[in-house]
Amino acid sequence: MARCSWISQAARIAWKDLHIEGRSREVLYTMGFLAALVVLVFSFAFISGQEGTVGPDAVAGILWVAVLFSGTVALSRTFDRERESEAICSLLLSPVPRSAIYAGKLAATAAVMLLVELLLVPLLAALFSAAIWPHALWLGLLLLLGTLGLCSVGVIFSAALLRARSRDALLGALLFPIVIPVLLAASRATAYLLDPAAPDLDPALFWTRFLAAIDVVFVVVGVWTFEPVVTGE
Amino acid sequence: MLSPMPTARKSQARFLVGLLLTMHGFFVVPWLVANAPLEKTMGIVQKIFYFHVPCAWLLMLSTFVCAGGSLAYLFRGSERGDRLAQSSAELGVLFGLCVMVTGPLWARAAWGVFWTWDVRLTSSLLLWLMLIAYGLARRYGGAGGRRLAAAMALFAAADVPLVYLSVNLWRGLHPTTKTVSSLAPGMRLPFFFSLAIFSALWGVLLALRMRVERSQARLVELELAVEDAEGKSQ
Amino acid sequence: MRRALPASRGEPMSDRVLRLVNVGKIFGRHRALADVSLAFVPGRVAALLGPNGAGKSTLLGLLSTLSQPSQGRITLGDEDLSRHSPLRARIGYVGHEPGVYGDLSARQNLRLFASLYGLASAERRIDEMLARVGLDGVRREAAARTFSRGMLQRLALARALLHEPEILLFDEPGAALDPAGAAWLAGELQREREAGRLVVLVTHDLVAAAAIATHLVVLRRGRVTLDETRASFSADEIRPIYEEATRGKV
Numbered sequence: 259m260a261r262c263s264w265i266s267q268a269a270r271i272a273w274k275d276l277h278i279e280g281r282s283r284e285v286l287y288t289m290g291f292l293a294a295l296v297v298l299v300f301s302f303a304f305i306s307g308q309e310g311t312v313g314p315d316a317v318a319g320i321l322w323v324a325v326l327f328s329g330t331v332a333l334s335r336t337f338d339r340e341r342e343s344e345a346i347c348s349l350l351l352s353p354v355p356r357s358a359i360y361a362g363k364l365a366a367t368a369a370v371m372l373l374v375e376l377l378l379v380p381l382l383a384a385l386f387s388a389a390i391w392p393h394a395l396w397l398g399l400l401l402l403l404g405t406l407g408l409c410s411v412g413v414i415f416s417a418a419l420l421r422a423r424s425r426d427a428l429l430g431a432l433l434f435p436i437v438i439p440v441l442l443a444a445s446r447a448t449a450y451l452l453d454p455a456a457p458d459l460d461p462a463l464f465w466t467r468f469l470a471a472i473d474v475v476f477v478v479v480g481v482w483t484f485e486p487v488v489t490g491e
Numbered sequence: 492m493l494s495p496m497p498t499a500r501k502s503q504a505r506f507l508v509g510l511l512l513t514m515h516g517f518f519v520v521p522w523l524v525a526n527a528p529l530e531k532t533m534g535i536v537q538k539i540f541y542f543h544v545p546c547a548w549l550l551m552l553s554t555f556v557c558a559g560g561s562l563a564y565l566f567r568g569s570e571r572g573d574r575l576a577q578s579s580a581e582l583g584v585l586f587g588l589c590v591m592v593t594g595p596l597w598a599r600a601a602w603g604v605f606w607t608w609d610v611r612l613t614s615s616l617l618l619w620l621m622l623i624a625y626g627l628a629r630r631y632g633g634a635g636g637r638r639l640a641a642a643m644a645l646f647a648a649a650d651v652p653l654v655y656l657s658v659n660l661w662r663g664l665h666p667t668t669k670t671v672s673s674l675a676p677g678m679r680l681p682f683f684f685s686l687a688i689f690s691a692l693w694g695v696l697l698a699l700r701m702r703v704e705r706s707q708a709r710l711v712e713l714e715l716a717v718e719d720a721e722g723k724s725q
Numbered sequence: 726m727r728r729a730l731p732a733s734r735g736e737p738m739s740d741r742v743l744r745l746v747n748v749g750k751i752f753g754r755h756r757a758l759a760d761v762s763l764a765f766v767p768g769r770v771a772a773l774l775g776p777n778g779a780g781k782s783t784l785l786g787l788l789s790t791l792s793q794p795s796q797g798r799i800t801l802g803d804e805d806l807s808r809h810s811p812l813r814a815r816i817g818y819v820g821h822e823p824g825v826y827g828d829l830s831a832r833q834n835l836r837l838f839a840s841l842y843g844l845a846s847a848e849r850r851i852d853e854m855l856a857r858v859g860l861d862g863v864r865r866e867a868a869a870r871t872f873s874r875g876m877l878q879r880l881a882l883a884r885a886l887l888h889e890p891e892i893l894l895f896d897e898p899g900a901a902l903d904p905a906g907a908a909w910l911a912g913e914l915q916r917e918r919e920a921g922r923l924v925v926l927v928t929h930d931l932v933a934a935a936a937i938a939t940h941l942v943v944l945r946r947g948r949v950t951l952d953e954t955r956a957s958f959s960a961d962e963i964r965p966i967y968e969e970a971t972r973g974k975v
Contacts, residue, residue, distance in 0.1 A: 270840050278828040343869075343877075344822035347791055348884060351824075352841040353814040414642050422633030431627055432639070435620040436646045439657040446661065468660075472653055479649050483642040486565040490635045490792070715756050722759060722946050 267354045271362025272369070278339060279370060285335050290374045293328035294381060300324075301385060317388045318448035322441055324378060325401075326408065326434070329371050333412035334429045336367045337420050346420065346488075356485040360413060364480070368402075368409045375401045393451045396462070400451070403469045404444035410476040411436050417488040440476075443469040502702075509695045516688030523681040530675075536600040541681055543593040545689035546586045547615050551651065552693070553583030554618055557625065558648030561641035570708060573637060576644055578700035580625045582693060587619030610659045617654050621647040741802035742766055743788065743892060743923055748797035750783055750947075757783040758947045761797070765940070767891065767923040769954070770914055772934035774927075775944035776971055781927045782821070782896055784944065788925060789818040789894050801892070814842060817890035819898055823881035827870035831860050831880050834869060835887060842888040854883040859909070874901040882913075893917055893924045899933055911936050931967060935960040943970035 279285055300320045304312055312320075340346035349359060379397065383390045390397060415432050419425040447465035450456050520541070530537035556579040563572025594612045595605040606612075621643065628640040743765040750758040758780045765771050765788075773781045786792045787799060790806055790813055799806040806812060818824075825834045832851060839847035855861040858879040863872075869880060878901040885893065893914075899907045914937050917924055928934050934941070935958045943951035943966075951970035958966075 267841060270837065274826070274829070274837055278826070281828065339826055339828060342827050344820065344824050345826050347818070347820060347822070348824035348838065349841075350791060351789060351813055351816065351818055352838065353811055353843075354841050355810070411646055414646075415639065418635050418639035418642060419632065421635065422631070422639075424631045424633075428628060428631060428639075432624045432643055435617055435624055436643070436650055438617055439650065439653040442657045442661050464660075468657065472657075475649050475653065476646070479645055483565065483645055487635070487638050487642050490638070711754055714754065715751065718756060719759055722948055 264355060264358050268358040268361040268365065271349075271354070271359055272365040275336075275339070275363070275366035276369060279366070285332050285370055286373060289328045289331045289370070290377060292331055293324045293374055293378050296324040296327050297321075297378065297381060297385065311386050314388065314452035314454075315449045317382055317386045317452055318445045321378065321382055321448060322404065322445040325371070325375055325404065326437070326441060328374060329405070329408050329412070330430050330433060332367055332371050332374075333409065333416050333433070334419075334426050336363055336413060336416050341420055350489060356488065357481050359488070360481055360484040363413050363417075364406075364409050364477075367413060368405045371405045371409065372401060375405065388452050389454050390452065392454075393459075396466070397448065397451055400444055400447050400466060400469070403466065403473055404440055407440035407444075407469065407473045407476055408433075408437055410473065410480045414480050414483055414487055417484065420488070421490070439472050440469065443472060506695070506699065509691070509698070513688060513691045513695055516684070516691060520681070520685050520688055523684055527681040528675055528677040530678075536597065539593050539597045539600075541685045542689075543590060543597060544682070545686045546589040546593065547611065548686070549586040549689060549693050550583050550590055550615055550618055550622075552690075553579045553586060554622065554644075554651060555648055556697075557583060557622070557644045561644035565638060565641045565645070571705075573641070574701050574704040574708070575697075576641060577629065578697050578704065580622050580640075580644070581700060582696055583622040584619065584626065585696075586693070587615065587622060590615050591619060608658075608662060610655070610662055613658045613662075614651075614655045617658075618647070618651065621650070741891070743806075743925075744800050745787075746798050746800070748784075748787065748794045748799060750780070750787060750792070751795045756947055758787075758794075761944075761947075761949055763942060763949065763952060765892075765923050765925055768918060768921050769940045770918045770924040770926060770937045771940035771942055772926050772928055772938035773942050773944065774929075774931070774934060774967055774970075778946075779944040780947040781944055783947075785818075785820070785894050785896050785925065785927050788892070789816055789820075791818070814888060815891045816894065817885035817888070817892065818894045818896075819878075819881045819885045820896045823869075823877040823884075825869050825877065825880055825884060828868055830866055830868055831855060831863055831872075831883070832865060834880065835883060838884050838887055844888055850887065854887055857886075857913075858883045859906075875903055875906055878902055879906070882910075891922055893922055895925070896927045897929065898926070899928065899930060907933065931963050932960055934958070935963040941966065943967060945971050 297320055300323065304316060304320075337346065340349060350356075376398075379390055379401075382388050412429070412433055415429055416425075419428055422428065443465045447462045447469065450459060450462035450465070456462075524538055524541045527538065527541075529535060557576045560569075560572040560574070560576030560579065563569035564576060590612075594615070598607055598609070598612075599605050625640045625643050625647070628643050629636050632639040745761050745763045748758060748761040749756070761784065773784065775781050783792075787794050788806075793807050801812055801815070804812060826837070829837065832855070835851045835854060836847060839851060844850060852861070855863075860876065860879055860883065863876070869877065872880065878898065882898065885895075895914075899910050902910060911933060914924055914926065918937070918939070926934070926938070938958055939956060940954045941951060941958060941963070942949060951966065953966070
């Protein structure tokens, strides 16, 4: 029955989150502001007075570190609304398959993060004169794949930490070691794309494919582990 | 219900045998290592390899065993799986510490720097950090801490090849600083003996640790049984 | 899979018995329930009573499938409750918390749950439910977060009843309601019972229990100390029954 299809239920859950976020824009603003600040902090830390800028490697690194740190904010908040008034129980009581809940949450969190990233990239371009336009679409694809990689793991940990007190501290501690490959692949590919002097883009293509493979692995493990982790004891 | 603990004599005998074998091994290993041929370029410093590599392999083994136990725990509610996961994660942290100490020592003595972002050492570092995070999740993850840690272990195991590949390719442009492609004949015996003894130690420690956890669980069971009996009589 | 809705309100939805066999629940070192064997039959309102910490909410949580028993089985008819996810659509549960999204309005909340349960003609049903629980006069865009406790409870009830479940599980539903609301709730429970639904109610209010219960279960320290079915219980009878069942060494 079309009304009950897995996709429509996942979409419904994602839409609910995006609708609520759209009204308050709380996560969007706080995350966006934090991301911009991270970029600034790195600028102050790394730019020496003389040149006033950094190379494409560093710009790529700064972008992805900013995405990671601010993304952790979005991820730790992703189940906040379910926690309030125990709405999570109502979700779990419904006949919706847990994998649809996972997919919906993943989509919604990734969407918010992507929105912030799309604003972050022009900021970087402005601050470091980074060449984002030659491969803008490819850069967008990398952002999508990288964000999916981060969120696929982060949503699981955030769900498991639903009722834990030390949620914020633990989320980063658990997430960061696991997503190092995502960070590596994404920043390497981005560096090649931003480098006007790169001879060819084969490495970037390779890293992009690698990133996609990582995403597949993480989403599979995520779908698998979501149910036991969110249903608790 | 857990079966009663094995009789004191039987289990003591078992552990004594295991421990004796391992300790015996630990007396033999240094002798073998000392008599192993000296490596051409690095000389005596290279001998740290006989300790460093087994520890690194055991770190990886611990991660996979932890993931296996976590799988059983998450999907079949196996408490034994959970105990296995916890014990092997702890051992992984222990052996990982050995890797992280011996690795930089070797690097310093051989190449003058403590850290070179070498593939294997970096991958080991990340694995070690994941197992430490596993421990943190168990302790501070609240009511769902064990499940959180189990999910972490599964991601960590899936991550092992990804980490190795990505770090390897990340450093791909630089020449590898370590080429231990094939062992000279004189080195094989000490190496494999060392590996065997370290693995035996790992196995003994794992069994001991699991036993402690099992005793704990049995104790809780007995406490509950006493409570039940009291409850029934009221 | 389209669910057939009953032709009229008076038709019984099913005659499946909700049965617990030797159910136990352990949280770490603490045993919440032990050796619980009960049968809940449609067309009855079962009141679950007991002192604080007796395990009433835990038991209700097990019946709702939100948690799993450590021992024993729970079956609906002859199907194991925990393994059968479509059975979740048959259950309506109101716990201590309302289980709604504070950022959404009452109507938006119900629309969300209606779509998650795959309900046909949702808008009409939502209008009916809001009218039934007395929330139809509320401003349309008012977020649920702005509601009073009583209004949230009514919304929670609307959420639980929206998909016409055959099993209703309520954990102290009257606690937040004013006397008029409590009287309305009693009437609603009566209606559901007459419609042939299976109702299990956890409550501390003996008078309210007496008014509607036809099945009395008393828990003490995780064990069933009373399991009695009668056509009705009077307010005078119920207090001594309860006190007898909860007497014992402290």
